[in-house]
Amino acid sequence: MDQTFLLVADLVAVALLVFALYFPRHRRRDLVVAYLTVNVGVLAVSLVLGSSSIGAGLGLGLFGVLSIIRLRSSEIEQHEVAYYFAALAIGLLGGLGASLGWLTVGLMALVLAVLAVGDHPALFRRSRQQVLVLDRAFADERELHDHLGVLLGARIRSARIDELDLVDDSTTVTVRFDAPRGDRADDAPRRAARPLVVGAPAAHGAADAGAVAFEGARR
Secondary structure, eight states, rough: OOOHHHHHHHHHHHHIIIIIIIIHOOOOOOHHHHHHHHHHHHHHHHHHHHSSTTTHHHHHHHHHHHTTOOOOOOOOHHHHHHHHHHHHHHHHHHHHOGGGTTTHHHHHHHHHHHHHHTTTTTTTTTTTEEEEEEEOOOOHHHHHHHHHHHHHSEEEEEEEEEEEETTEEEEEEEEEEEETTGGGTTTTTTOOOEEEEEEEOOOOTBBOOOOEEEEOOOO
């Protein structure tokens, strides 16, 4: 297959990845340039490596090196890491996949299709994960589940105690739950922003005051 055609296919694929899938769903402008640069950079390097007799081996080595690079920013979430690797994989396919013919284009389309379905807002849209800091120490997990159910008004799927402070009488817990049906958050777009901290009002005999740190919507 003509390398120029694959170059155009790569640019079209990464444009769809960034401007049709990622940005409309997550609205992070800073990662747009990151995904575009990763794709075009890997494409350029793989084109150069592909012109040598050992290009394929070096290309696989490049992919292995890039795959173990740690994304150190605390603001990078798992779905954003997936977009990183998708941009990287599309770039490698565009640079080293000329010998595969139309299969290369099909693999690019497959990567886009997987992200389009796996990261669709309608998939598990009621699923939530939050980190709660409660102003009570809960040593009993069953009592903690009941408390969280009342506090969040939702069905608790799992609750993991991250920190139990008996001195200051507080509990830090990671909770996964299903948002109630009709929750306005079901209709709102997911946001990959910094965690918000809001006050949780106390309810007499039921819920204590708590600081709720929203890690994000559905994972």
